[in-house]
Amino acid sequence: MTRVNVTVDGVQCSDDVEPRMLLVHYLREVVGKVGTVVGCDTSNCGACTVHLDGRSVKSCNVLAVQADGHEVTTIEGIAPMGELHPMQQAFHDHHALQCGYCTPGMIMQALDVLRENPNPSEEEIRVGLEGNLCRCTGYHNIVKAVAACASSAAPVAEGSEAR
Numbered sequence: 411m412t413r414v415n416v417t418v419d420g421v422q423c424s425d426d427v428e429p430r431m432l433l434v435h436y437l438r439e440v441v442g443k444v445g446t447v448v449g450c451d452t453s454n455c456g457a458c459t460v461h462l463d464g465r466s467v468k469s470c471n472v473l474a475v476q477a478d479g480h481e482v483t484t485i486e487g488i489a490p491m492g493e494l495h496p497m498q499q500a501f502h503d504h505h506a507l508q509c510g511y512c513t514p515g516m517i518m519q520a521l522d523v524l525r526e527n528p529n530p531s532e533e534e535i536r537v538g539l540e541g542n543l544c545r546c547t548g549y550h551n552i553v554k555a556v557a558a559c560a561s562s563a564a565p566v567a568e569g570s571e572a573r
């Protein structure tokens with residue numbers, strides 16, 4: 411076992427993990443952040459996307475030990491006061507989900523797209539989200555939601571809460 415110290419959604423976590431443990435399994439099974447989900451075993455779907463030091467990563471493609479000393483934000487950390495983050499609200503307003511399975515990863519990736527480019531074109535949004543698969547929506551409403559959030563100039567709020 412290896413001790414890792416990771417700040418998850420603003421809370422310092424210190425845990426012993428198997429060196430082979432994936433970050434997504436650490437988040438779900440050890441820290442209890444089940445809002446981050448697993449949608450494939452091929453690093454293909456993006457459902458597991460979180461932010462590692464502010465940048466999106468597929469957490470099934472990162473070892474927990476690689477997050478040692480770093481900061482992770484999950485979908486559960488973007489709106490710690492219990493209200494919807496503006497990106498979550500935009501997804502709601504534009505019917506950008508059906509089953510919702512892709513939504514946590516899609517929103518975390520969408521926030522990273524806007525962090526890199528606060529005013530993206532539709533094409534740039536589509537390219538930014540190309541690593542995230544949705545089996546339900548056809549993507550059109552997801553793109554509309556991200557564009558609406560961008561035009562509202564909503565900040566990327568990443569908060570903290572007690573574990």
Ligand code: FES
Nearest residue numbers: 449453455456470
């Ligand atoms: S679960 Fe990580 S990319 Fe599919």
Ligand code: FES
Nearest residue numbers: 508512544545546
């Ligand atoms: S809303 Fe069902 S997979 Fe995207």
